[in-house]
Amino acid sequence: MRKRKKSLYKKNKKYGILWFILIGGFALFGIFSFSLPWRGIFQDFGVSVGKFFTRDAVKLERYDRDLIVSLRKENEQLRNLLNFKESLTDYEIIPSSVIYRESAWEDTLIIDCGKKDGISPNMAVVTENGLIGKVEEVYQKSSLVRLLTDTMNPMKVAVSIVSNNQEYHGVLDGYDSSSHTFLVTSIQEVEGLELGSTVVTNGLGNLFPSGIIVGTVSEVTTDALGISLVVKVDSAVDFYQLGYVFVLRK
Numbered sequence: 001m002r003k004r005k006k007s008l009y010k011k012n013k014k015y016g017i018l019w020f021i022l023i024g025g026f027a028l029f030g031i032f033s034f035s036l037p038w039r040g041i042f043q044d045f046g047v048s049v050g051k052f053f054t055r056d057a058v059k060l061e062r063y064d065r066d067l068i069v070s071l072r073k074e075n076e077q078l079r080n081l082l083n084f085k086e087s088l089t090d091y092e093i094i095p096s097s098v099i100y101r102e103s104a105w106e107d108t109l110i111i112d113c114g115k116k117d118g119i120s121p122n123m124a125v126v127t128e129n130g131l132i133g134k135v136e137e138v139y140q141k142s143s144l145v146r147l148l149t150d151t152m153n154p155m156k157v158a159v160s161i162v163s164n165n166q167e168y169h170g171v172l173d174g175y176d177s178s179s180h181t182f183l184v185t186s187i188q189e190v191e192g193l194e195l196g197s198t199v200v201t202n203g204l205g206n207l208f209p210s211g212i213i214v215g216t217v218s219e220v221t222t223d224a225l226g227i228s229l230v231v232k233v234d235s236a237v238d239f240y241q242l243g244y245v246f247v248l249r250k
Contacts, residue, residue, distance in 0.1 A: 091209055094119065094247040099142070107150040107239075109133075113247060114141045122207060124248040129236040130213040131157070131201060135247060143247075148182065149175045149239050158204035159184060159214055161231070163197035170231065172199075172214060181218055184231040190220050199233050209248055 094113055102108035113119050115138055123135040125145045134155065137144040148155060157172040161184075170187040184199065197217045203210030215235040223230050 091248040091250060092118075094249060096143075096245050096247055098242050098245060101242075102144075107147040107152075108136070109145040109147065109242065109245075111143050111145055111245060111247070112141065114139045114143050116140055118249055119143050119247055120249075124208045124212065126212055126246050126248060127237055127242065127244070129238075130215060131208065132237055132239065132242065132245065134207070145245070147239060148172070148235075149177070151175055151177055156205075157208055157214070158202050159199050160202040161193065161197050161199050161217060163194045163217075164192045166192055168193055169202065172233070176232065179232065181232040181234055182215060184233055185223070185228060187229050187231060190229055190231065193217065193220060193231070195219070199231075209250075 094117055096111040096113040096117075098109050099112050100110040102110065111125075119135055119138050121135055121138055124131065125133050125135060131148065133145050133147040133150075135143050136146045146153065146155070148157070151174070154174040155172070159170055159172050161168040161170070168187055168190065170184040172182050173185045174183045175181075176183055182199075195217050199214040199217060201208045201210055201212045201214060213236070215233040217231055218234040219232040221230050221232065222228060
């Protein structure tokens with residue numbers, strides 16, 4: 001019995017010494033082979049191990065960074081909206097968040113204000129950069145907003161353009177998705193109209209309040225038949241990044 005225990009002890013001792021030699025040899029090989037092509041294997045192995053143990057921390061850091069950027073952007077937008085609010089003293093401005101965007105074919109939004117907030121159909125919806133559309137359907141706690149960029153159901157908006165001390169009147173009548181510009185028609189004369197002139201709503205038709213910015217003149221051209229004058233208007237609104245909006249109530 002004692003001989004058996006002694007033999008097992010010797011056997012385990014031999015294995016222990018063998019493992020020690022292998023581990024030590026591997027470590028020495030890694031140290032002294034740093035100048036050899038094999039060092040790439042050790043470096044890649046070390047990087048892989050490091051990434052494995054730090055990947056969750058990296059993901060969390062990226063999430064925090066993206067969250068901070070998003071919050072800063074939202075705060076800036078809210079500050080701009082509050083500044084814009086001061087310019088429309090005749091209207092109650094109801095702030096709202098965009099909670100869902102409908103099909104791009106129809107260009108509609110769902111906002112988190114509804115009947116309980118005093119919202120009703122045909123109210124103008126704006127951002128700090130200008131007009132974006134109108135309320136079309138109202139529910140108890142939400143509303144559907146149709147955007148000016150909707151090419152399937154274009155809205156007609158009476159607008160004015162002031163340039164060189166002259167005032168030009170027309171109708172915003174459609175959106176050109178290829179050039180990302182609004183089209184203003186029904187203008188009789190454009191002599192003296194300069195590019196870059198500001199286009200605003202004029203209140204005619206009682207659909208939208210007067211004085212809301214629509215955009216700036218980017219081009220003066222004619223329609224497909226070459227008969228009627230068409231003014232193309234660039235909007236400062238990013239219609240693909242709408243987070244907060246204002247509903248205007250008289």
